[in-house]
Amino acid sequence: MARMDRIPAGALDERGLEKVRRRVRREREAESNRPLSVAIMGQTGVGKSSLLNALFGTSLPVGDVKPATCEPRAISIPGNSDHMLTFWDMPGMGESLSENAPYVAMYLAKLLESDVVIWAIHADSRSTTADARCLAMLLAGADQDACGRLLGKLTFVLTKADTLTPPPWIFDMRGPHGSFLPTPALAARLERKAAHFERALIEPWGDLLRTSTYNTGEFAISDERLSFDRNAVRYRGHFSEEVCARYRAAHPEHAAVFSRLRDGHRVLPCSALFRYNLVRLMVGVVNKLGPAAVFRFQRMLGDVAELAGVPVATMREYGNFLVWDGVRGVSAFDLARFPL
Numbered sequence: 001m002a003r004m005d006r007i008p009a010g011a012l013d014e015r016g017l018e019k020v021r022r023r024v025r026r027e028r029e030a031e032s033n034r035p036l037s038v039a040i041m042g043q044t045g046v047g048k049s050s051l052l053n054a055l056f057g058t059s060l061p062v063g064d065v066k067p068a069t070c071e072p073r074a075i076s077i078p079g080n081s082d083h084m085l086t087f088w089d090m091p092g093m094g095e096s097l098s099e100n101a102p103y104v105a106m107y108l109a110k111l112l113e114s115d116v117v118i119w120a121i122h123a124d125s126r127s128t129t130a131d132a133r134c135l136a137m138l139l140a141g142a143d144q145d146a147c148g149r150l151l152g153k154l155t156f157v158l159t160k161a162d163t164l165t166p167p168p169w170i171f172d173m174r175g176p177h178g179s180f181l182p183t184p185a186l187a188a189r190l191e192r193k194a195a196h197f198e199r200a201l202i203e204p205w206g207d208l209l210r211t212s213t214y215n216t217g218e219f220a221i222s223d224e225r226l227s228f229d230r231n232a233v234r235y236r237g238h239f240s241e242e243v244c245a246r247y248r249a250a251h252p253e254h255a256a257v258f259s260r261l262r263d264g265h266r267v268l269p270c271s272a273l274f275r276y277n278l279v280r281l282m283v284g285v286v287n288k289l290g291p292a293a294v295f296r297f298q299r300m301l302g303d304v305a306e307l308a309g310v311p312v313a314t315m316r317e318y319g320n321f322l323v324w325d326g327v328r329g330v331s332a333f334d335l336a337r338f339p340l
């Protein structure tokens, strides 16, 4: 924003005004061309690097046994014109985070400078204390405003959703590619898991929370928690499933806006291996980056959408069901031999 307060009163003749206008234009341009950055944080081994590799076809090191990311690594993705979006793969948080001051400082610096932070949690975990403690430690010392701003950057994901079985996943085959979908029972379990982490990690921040989305122009409802302008719709507080349902029932014509506001506080299950919900994750991140980013990174969203399918041959590697007849020493049933 232009610092009008620095201009002495009475000094705004036509030349002065033109100078101010130029400065405002320059500052707006600089703001709209500012490179944006997204960091991915979470406990070690939850699959942060794998998620970025699945999204962007990169080869960030992945560790089967021990931590693989030892320092922040950047992947820069070009937008529609000269705009760049940088994803920062962070080393995993471990026990060391609570003891190691430089490590905490590194996380804090990245949280401050990033526009969005994907906070990754292993889907097959039920413990919330380590993540809640890390979060509280990073936000400690921030005043209420700063705390709200930093919380607004966070997008929570449950990684490795494919590890939750049975029941098995469905493969929705469309020619040589297809996508993995949870069975209804599994989808319900994933939802319960997501709600558990939302209650533990998001809900406790209460009125410090904010969620916002772009306004396509038609939204014009305000109340004590909801506000809007030409560009954005904002909600103060926790936009929970119940709150969302209430607004949707009262204003069904704005269901899409409420659904986007809800996405800001939703914990999203995904899987790098099954490429599950990757497009939804990226749409959520881009929405969180603000209205300008939605235009700037259309192409990137298209690229990610193209990567969303899993080749049938790969699906068969992940999902083969082999029954070995141990008495006769032969395979009794081998799904891989079934023609599709």
Ligand SMILES: Nc1nc2c(ncn2[C@@H]2O[C@H](COP(=O)(O)OP(=O)(O)OP(=O)(O)O)[C@@H](O)[C@H]2O)c(=O)[nH]1
Pocket: 043, 044, 045, 046, 047, 048, 049, 050, 051, 061, 062, 063, 064, 065, 066, 067, 068, 069, 070, 090, 091, 092, 093, 159, 160, 161, 162, 163, 270, 271, 272, 273, 274
């Ligand atoms: N089943 C399954 N395994 C995964 C998935 N994503 C990652 N993994 C495995 O989880 C292990 C850890 O993955 P990384 O991507 O290195 O995890 P990280 O969070 O980056 O780990 P640090 O760099 O130590 O913080 C590797 O063995 C991966 O193959 C997934 O979606 N499903």
Ligand SMILES: [Mg+2]
Pocket: 048, 049, 050, 061, 062, 068, 069, 089, 090, 091, 092
């Ligand atoms: Mg890593």
